Amino acid sequence: MAETMRVHTLMGEDLLFLTDDKLRRGIEAMFFAYRAFTADPDLILAGLDYGRAHHRALHFIHRDPGLTVTALLDVLGVTKQSLNRVLRTLIEDGLVESRVGRRDRRERHLHLTEKGAALERRLSEAQRARMRQAYRAAGPQAVAGFRQVLEAMMDPETRAQYQSMKDLPE
């Protein structure tokens, strides 16, 4: 509230983008866009007895093959029990392989099987298609801004984690 007031009294031409109304519009845009963002994979998953959690697990195992359960837990930000349920079904169904660590035999290193990789491709291509269309419609400069705002929105630890993620060789 005090924040808002300061903005309104300064009103340094450029600060209009910090108006409560502008912020509210941004919040609503996030809500609607995220709903669309998840809609395409959700549709595919619905027919397979899987959910969003399975998609996320497949995604991060794909991006970093051999990562440990703890590492995945850390990225996803959920509890062990929550992930375990998802992981168990993926392993049972032969989409994910869990290999005992060679240096440290307590660790389980996660890999996608061919079947798992196929589903991951199908899901992420659906999601990328929407993202690609949005990026193309908005243009490179808008995309840069999009990424900047999203990164600024993350918790600092998450942002550090995100920024340190290696690029995938295509």
Next chain:
Amino acid sequence: MAETMRVHTLMGEDLLFLTDDKLRRGIEAMFFAYRAFTADPDLILAGLDYGRAHHRALHFIHRDPGLTVTALLDVLGVTKQSLNRVLRTLIEDGLVESRVGRRDRRERHLHLTEKGAALERRLSEAQRARMRQAYRAAGPQAVAGFRQVLEAMMDPETRAQYQSMKDLPE
């Protein structure tokens, strides 16, 4: 896949932002940012026996006082039953008032009570604080791009709905 190939062969300097890797980074940014985006209100709601659905209902009733249940249903994109459970608790707890329509007495027009408005303010101020900080950090040009990409990502009907929403008089 054909899509990707075309990008790589054209490679018109500016089209690098449509690389599969760039798209994947955007997807991950959405995931992490949305998690942060909902974290602050979630924390407040946790102590009150409410959830995200309650927040969303309060938000849209606040933004458009007197809207009907069907209109709210349409904005939220959930089933009547799902909304009804949420709405019932909000009405029972005295946060939302349901008034019988005067023109059409089948309709229920939804309004926030003083108590409901107070919670809505508390929730949305928490969410705005994060958005404000992100906007400030990224700057006006980035914010414009952010909004453009989010809008382009929405389903066309949702986008039309979003764009036709009236601005709230502050």
Next chain:
DNA sequence: TTGGAAAGTCAACAACACTGCCCTATCAAG
């Protein structure tokens, strides 16, 4: 007067998150 739209209710179910507690296997340090 009758059909249909709007609103609401009930039951059943599933996904996904949580907490709390218990267990094994393994590693590392005293």
Next chain:
DNA sequence: CTTGATAGGGCAGTGTTGTTGACTTTCCAA
């Protein structure tokens, strides 16, 4: 070699949010 910490897995119970499907009540409008 014992002991404590770490990695992983499992079970039971709970809560929110979403879904279908079937049903009723209310009430406007042709």
